[in-house]
Amino acid sequence: MREMRRLNRQIDSEEEVIEILKQSDYGILATVDSNGQPYGVPVNYVYANGVIYFHCALEGHKLDNIRENNKISFTVVGSDRILSEKFTTLYSSVIVFGKAEEVVDDHEKEEALKLVIQRFSPDFLEEGLVYIQKAKHKTGVVKLTIDHMTGKRN
Numbered sequence: 621m622r623e624m625r626r627l628n629r630q631i632d633s634e635e636e637v638i639e640i641l642k643q644s645d646y647g648i649l650a651t652v653d654s655n656g657q658p659y660g661v662p663v664n665y666v667y668a669n670g671v672i673y674f675h676c677a678l679e680g681h682k683l684d685n686i687r688e689n690n691k692i693s694f695t696v697v698g699s700d701r702i703l704s705e706k707f708t709t710l711y712s713s714v715i716v717f718g719k720a721e722e723v724v725d726d727h728e729k730e731e732a733l734k735l736v737i738q739r740f741s742p743d744f745l746e747e748g749l750v751y752i753q754k755a756k757h758k759t760g761v762v763k764l765t766i767d768h769m770t771g772k773r774n
Contacts, residue, residue, distance in 0.1 A: 631712070631771030640698035640714045640771060641667040645740075649674070649764075650693040651685035651720070659685055665694075665764075666735045672716065672764035673723070673732040683760065686720045693717055694764055712773040716766050723761040732761045 631637050650660045661682055665674040672694060676682065686692070698712035723729045730752060737748030 631714075631773055633771075637714050637769055637771035638667065640712055641672070641696055641716075641769075644696040644698055644714075647672075647694050647696040647716075649682060649720075650695070651682055652689055652691075653681075653685050654688045664736070664740060666732070666739045668735050670766065672766070673735060674762055674764075675733060675736055676760045676762060678758060678760045683722065683762075686722070686762065690719045690721060691717075692720045692764060710774055712771070714769055714771045716764065716769040718765050718767040720762050720764050723763050726756075728763075729761045730756060732763070733759065 631640075646662050646664050648660045649663050650658060652658055659681060663674040663676070663682075665672050694716040696714045696716075698714065699710070701710045703710060723732060733752045733756060734749065737745060737752065741748050
């Protein structure tokens with residue numbers, strides 16, 4: 621693990637880092653393909669029980685990359701405000717380093733999809749649960765297991 625260059629901006633509180641993860645609506649998943657080409661894609665996600673879940677199609681670029689090399693980086697920007705007159709930006713961000721895996725267990729997959737519905741469509745929970753039952757066999761779920769993460773702010 622590489623040490624952060626600007627240690628004076630590091631968020632030392634794991635609780636604060638987790639809070640940024642819980643509050644952000646999307647993050648950028650970074651993977652690498654078999655030719656070494658980086659690929660970053662924004663995904664909606666949910667942080668729960670110490671892992672990150674997101675849903676996706678059953679096939680595609682990110683899944684091909686994960687199947688080839690499951691090491692990932694996941695970046696979330698919690699807040700940002702440009703201070704033009706000071707030539708700087710106020711921000712908070714988190715970078716997660718870890719491994720991605722497709723969720724194959726039906727129970728875990730349903731629970732992850734419920735968490736997504738609770739997070740992004742809380743007023744439509746009942747309809748969301750029906751939707752999960754109809755779509756779960758054609759929906760992929762990926763779990764990001766966190767090896768370590770860093771938070772930074774200015």
